[in-house]
Amino acid sequence: MIATWINGKPADRISCGDRGLAYGDGLFETIAVVGGRPQLWDWHIERLLEGCRRLRLPPPDTGLLWEESTRLCQELDGSSGVLKLTYTRGTGGRGYAPPGNTTPTRILALSAWPQWPASRWEEGVALFLCQTRLAEQPQLAGLKHLNRLEQVLARAEWDDPQWAEGLVRDPSGGPVEGVSSNLFAVVHGRLITPPLDRCGVAGVMRRNIMQLADKLGVPAEVRALSLPVLRTVDEVFMSNSLAGIWPVRALSDRTTWTAPGPVTRRLQSALRRQGVVPGPAQGEK
Amino acid sequence: MIATWINGKPADRISCGDRGLAYGDGLFETIAVVGGRPQLWDWHIERLLEGCRRLRLPPPDTGLLWEESTRLCQELDGSSGVLKLTYTRGTGGRGYAPPGNTTPTRILALSAWPQWPASRWEEGVALFLCQTRLAEQPQLAGLKHLNRLEQVLARAEWDDPQWAEGLVRDPSGGPVEGVSSNLFAVVHGRLITPPLDRCGVAGVMRRNIMQLADKLGVPAEVRALSLPVLRTVDEVFMSNSLAGIWPVRALSDRTTWTAPGPVTRRLQSALRRQGVVPGPAQGEK
Incomplete structure (x- = not known):
């Protein structure tokens, strides 16, 4: 951790x-910092505010959050980094009843850019098929809230580094997302990503990729x-705010793809041009 | 809060x-302290250890926990109180992967006995019928873990003090438990409590009541x-480690019972004799 600010x-x-x-x-947000600036900020804040609305949390002063975040990011001295923003209901209230006059706690934690091998973007990743299922809770689905035991359980299912990410499913066995990423498939040139209205986290990078696809004329x-x-799909990739796009080359020991496939590659290039994740995150040497 | 100890x-x-x-x-445990001693300790610890097993948390030194807990409880000077024990995986590990060499954090927080009106035991409580449903997650069901947003959402559904507790249901609408208590019904002299293998928290007091019923020859x-x-059942009551047994006199505006009913009353008396909750908690004036 480089630095942490509380309130x-x-x-x-x-x-x-x-x-x-x-x-x-x-709630929390994990935000890529490039050139001293938190990226895709408006969408991170939009998701945070949607979370506040659904959890009935008093919303933050977003101008103040931006001001504090950019000031804290100066500590990076121009390097890329990760800004984690945590926003809680604060202290008070014995028992579950949310206190009336609550003062939320805001935590900004800045850390160095994660060291991932370039092969993750260039040759793709292998997905572990997790047995942990995501429970269906429409009231919380899509949010990046702090109840993340399912992700902890799913991530604890493997420790062999051959698996860069794990695929998690809904109670019926349908693929939903990665443990810390969203899932995309390409079928006959069309981009498909599973709905997240019953479980899963609606990633900011997922939203960004849907918009990039639209701009490129890729139906999504x-x-x-x-x-x-x-x-059986043609291409698979995973996305999140830090990794950008990781092509998937294998799902457990049973299925393999040639990665990155052509549509994945086009989206990776568009994302590189957009500059919302650092160059190396897009596989540049 | 009277006092808090960390590690x-x-x-x-x-x-x-x-x-x-x-x-x-x-994980956490909320424990009644009577006469300077945490009550039903072995069962609280059993549930905590079961939680550690299922979350793959290193288990605590239970002898040390007991020693620290009883020492902290001396602050009560013989009064009744509430000991909240929180046990986390500790710091470390960016991302969901549980760090290999984790040192759990143990928090002991002591607070005064809650002030509830005696009518809750003597005349019963009215239950609010919550719309929030509990998601089904067999891997976490029964545990008292720290992912409690569903309870926060359910408890936020009402603030009228006429409702002392809320009833929460599973996705199919079946009653499971209270927001912070377990549910019991009496039908033709038989005690019934819903299963908690898909959602809900398996209360220590619920277990205690099942054992009391057995001793009293009440089929359960x-x-x-x-x-x-x-x-349509004859009697309903709610249980938790602090409240003991709260008879239910109404469910929303539609159903009422004469409370406490005869079986509920027998169990209340047995619980009073057992002494695991303070006298006033059982409605003594």
């Missing part, structure tokens, strides 16, 4: 009475895919 | 990198109840 001041400890700890009563739709169908 | 030392702040905050990656079973059936 606008350098600090790294919070009250053990914070509801973020007690109940996971809060939100549609459920069964696991057997996923195994 | 055995007086303290009230934890690292904002703790996985309990980041992901709700941990774990069985699902539909909402229409629940409205």
Whole structure:
């Protein structure tokens, strides 16, 4: 960790009475920082505000958040980095009832850019097929809230580094997303990503890729895919705000693809031009 | 809050990198303290250890926990109180992967006995019928883990104090439990409590009541109840480690019971004799 601010001041400890700890009563965003600026900021904030609305959290002062975030990002001295923004309901209220006069806690944590091998973008990644299923909770689906035990359980299923990411499914076995990324498939030149209205996290990079596809004239739709169908699609890739686009070359030991496929490659190029993730994240040597 | 210890030392702040905050990656227990001693300790610890097993958390030194807990409880000077034990995976590990060499964080927080009106035991409580449904996640069902947004959402559905507790249901609409208590029904002298293998928290007091029923010769079973059936049962009550047994006199505006009913009353008396909740909690004046 490079630096942490809590409620606008350098600090790294919070009250053990914070509801973020007690109940996971809060939200977070993981944001790529390029050239000193948090990327795709408006969409991160939009998702955060949607989370506040659904959890009935008082919304943050977004101007203040931007001001603090950009000030903190100066610590990177121009390097790329990761800004994690955590926003909880704050302390107070014994029991589950949200206190009336709550003062949320905002935590900004800045860390160095993760070291991933360039092969993840250039040759693709292999997906572990997780057994942990995502429970269906429409009231929380899509949000990046702090209740993430399912992801912890799913990620704990493997430790062999041959698997860069894991695929998680809904209770019926339908593929939903990666443990910390969203899932895309390409079928006959069409881009498909599963719906996230019953479980899963609606990634900001997923939204960005849908928009890039639209600009490139690649037809894109939100549609459920069964696991057997996923195994037959032309291309698969995973996305998140830091990784950008990771082509998938294998799903467990059973299915392989030539990665990156042509549509994935076009989207990777468009994302590189957009500049919202650092160059190396797009596989540049 | 009377006093808080973190990892055995007086303290009230934890690292904002703790996985309990980041992901709700941990467990908790809320324990009644009577006469300076945490009550039903062995069963609280049993549930905590079961949680550690299922979340693959290194288990705590239970002897040390007991020693610290009883030492902290001396602060109550013989009064009744509430000991909240929180146990997280500790700090470390960017991303969901549980770090290999994790050092869990243990938090002991002591607070005063809650002030509830005696009428809750003597005349019963009215239940609000929550619309929030509990998602089905067998891997986490039964545990008292830190992912409690569903309870926060359900509890936020009402603020009129006429409702002392809310009833929450599974995705099919079947009653499961209270927001912070378990549900019991009495039908023709038989005690029934819903199964908790797909959602819900398996309360220590629920277990205790099942054992008390057995000792009293009251037949008891774990069985699902539909909402229409629940409205027709002879008696209903809610249980938790602090409240003991709260008879239910009404469910929303539609169904009422004479509370406490005879079986509920027998169990309340047995619980009073057992002494695991303070006298007033059982409605003594």
